[in-house]
Amino acid sequence: MISLLILVVVVLLGVAIWQLTKIFDLTQIGNSNASQDASEVANEKDNNIQGYLMFGFLAFIYVFTIYSCIAWGHFPLLSDAASEHGATVDNLMIITFVIIGLVQILTQGLLHYFAFASRGIKGRKAFYFADNDRLEFMWTIIPVIVLAGLILYGLYGWTNIMFVDEEEDVMYVEVYAKQFGWEVRYAGEDNVLGKANIRFIEGVNTTGVDMSDPNAADDIPASELHLPVGKKVVFKIRSQDVLHSVYMPHFRAQMNAVPGMVTQFAFTPITTTEQMRENRDIVNKVANINKLRAEKSAATGVALDPYVFDYLVLCNKICGASHYNMQMKVVVETEAEFKAWLKGQKSLKTAIAAATEKPADAEVAQPETAAPAQDAPVVVLDSTAVVAQIVK
């Protein structure tokens, strides 16, 4: 249906263009004695019409900007950051937007207004104005001052976010990326992650933890990222195959996962998932999304699960065919809930022991080391299933 519509539009456009050329050709026949028109150089009439159109275009830019802000202004994540440093990012973002918004409105106004006001009139001479040191100095120095402010604020924020004070009481968590899914490893009691290299990948040890490292003994793998609220978390990020990017937009957090290298990002979550679900903006967003989903379900006949808000990790660096669907749920909960959840997770050591106890399983597991990559979409499906369960 849509393709038919597009076809119709394209055909109509074609006809319109054809008609336009014919009209132009015809008008030129009438005007052929006027040498000005035959030359294809703009005459006074053109200057006038195009000048007014320039003014019209200015109106278009303003109206379109206002319309966009009204219609889509609620999309951007510009407040309600779920992490401690998020407020700095959002503040700077808002300040920057106010500044560039003003400059945009002003300069577009001047540009198009001048284009309208100075439209050519036959016989008039333009104002010979080749340079003016004072003006030029002014619009060099003003950007310098404004930018100096933005740079300083930016650098202050960046330094606070990126340089982690190792003395602080922090929790280490590994986020492990692969085509096309995520895994998580908690450091356990000792809060030290065991050494790891992809060459140790074997059976259930899917992230290649070096089990001979004593620090690895209490490491706990998981397929979902749970975080206690109010505790600074240092993410140690690894990848087993290609570049990925750990992107957690609600926390204003992002860092690439680079094979052969451990990268790092740290933040303190300040809002639990439950609290965020009650946030007014999020409630509105979820209601709107569910309305759209219900409409889509009615239109297609395929029932879609209602959407419930959850924090997410998205992959934000092109990583292969299923890059568009590489996600993991993030749960921020109270310290007690987190501890209870962590207790329920098997440590890697026990998991390996359990796997080796049943040698038949182990033999199957051996040649199937490729499984994780292929299983990844299933993991992803699981998280939707979790959403569905919560709905029920």
Next chain:
Amino acid sequence: MSAVGHELSHDHAHDHHHKETFVTKYLFSMDHKMIAKQFLITGIFMGIIGIVMSLLFRMQIAWPEESFGIFKFLLGDKMAPGGVMKNDAYLALVTIHGTIMVFFVLTAGLSGTFSNLLIPLQIGARDMASGFMNMLSYWLFFIACVIMISSLFVESGPASAGWTIYPPLSAVPQAIPGSGTGMTLWLVSMAIFIVQSTMGSLNYIVTVLNLRTKGMTMTRLPLTIWTLWVTAIIGVVSFPVLFAAALLLVFDRSFGTSFFLSDIFIAGEVLHYQGGSPVLFEHLFWFLGHPEVYIVILPAMGLVSEILATNSRKPIFGYRAMITSVLAIAFLSTIVWGHHMFVSGMNPFLGSVFTFTTLLIAIPSAVKAFNWITTIWKGNLQMNPAMLFSIGFVSTFITGGLTGIVLGDSTLDINVHDTYFVIAHFHLVMGISALYGMFAGIYHWFPKMYGKMMNKNLGYVHFWVTAISAYGVFFPMHFIGLAGLPRRYYTNSAFPLFDEMVNVNIVITVFALVGAAFQLVFLWNFFYSIFYGKKATQNPWRSTTLEWTTPVEHIHGNWPGEIPEVHRWPYDYSKPGHDDDFVMQHVPMKPGEEQLHH
């Protein structure tokens, strides 16, 4: 080759014409004007491919996994079984779209065309310093195009690791099918492209330095020449670095080295690579990649400066400030590449340094924008299509440039890096702006290239629909980018979080389809006017620069007699004390006439 030898044996004496065959005149021509046209038409052809690709993937995003007859027709059963685009076909399309538009259209098509056309004509030279190298440069470009296009037809599909071809995705065929033969062809094509670009750039630099006519001092050069010359210098400095990176990537892919690869476990096996780093590749890539955006935009800036002054009938405001800011931009462009890598895992201290240098670029950019606005203030604007595109250029350059302040700030980049916000930013500031510059240049210098005029009314229609569509396509992207929507997603339907944005994506795609459809108006106008356009006069826009002193009919050597001598700067429009509102560069100063600019 005998034809080439024949050509070379002649000096550029213009007074005796030798017989040119079809081959020496249209194919293996060493005349810069013909080579410019060859670059332009090849660029337009590549542009059509690049734009059609963008329409295909925009349709997929707006109506995900919908079946379209056009997909089946253009992509075939393998990439679009049953007319539904496959996910790796989507990635292949975005990759090749980016590569074609950035390198083949906006680098070779824009700077290749106008450097060749304008440098000898505007500085008063009979041809390029080396006509043979110039010809070689075009034909290597042609070969690069052929290889790039042929990569679309290989069994495992074209390169699909993004136009930035970050390894390991681009190095390991197990990671994505496009990293097999498709990627090899991509690298070969780009290597040849870089060779042609370097040849061209060296030629431009040498020509500007050595072949200026008498009186044409550096401070009497039109801004077009300044920008094209600086562009060539940036190209020579940065393109070879990409060549090195491509070469090392070839070694990693084919000869088992580990420059960019380490510790990879894929498809169930550990690969032998150890000790390399993908971040190194990112550094090498962006050491070209960032100057590249200035290679794209500077020529457009030059063309626009020239056209704004001519059509405003006013000198360009702050000629020296414009030159200084071009030089400042050129210098800064080579020390800001790291702002593409704030979250790549490099040392955060470097992030601070690159934030600082990046935001500095806003200063010369602001100076340029204000100077352009002042140039049209109190002018006597002749609204030719080229002028409209130039004003449009300033408009999109401002809109797109301002969001650069967000992306260049490492703190803010964390949350918008690689989202649609980036797409909106760079498409406006370098994609659309550079295209506008290119269109402006074509409308303005078409009479010089073909001796004919393009239809102005079709030009107006072309501009206004393009201008509205461009904002319609890219402005909404800011909003979905700020909402956290990552780029290069085959569909946004995998996340209920993004369901809200479905309608915006449809709006964007409809604007894109309409905008692209109206480029047919341009194509029609361009090709129709070549053959049936009105005959041009010698100086239709009443411009001051030397190219308008050459005869309308192209001749080898450009000027039938002596090369004119230059007596003044190129922006004496509406100068007090003259009857006409322009004084050409070769007109001597009147007795007692003073220079009114500095």
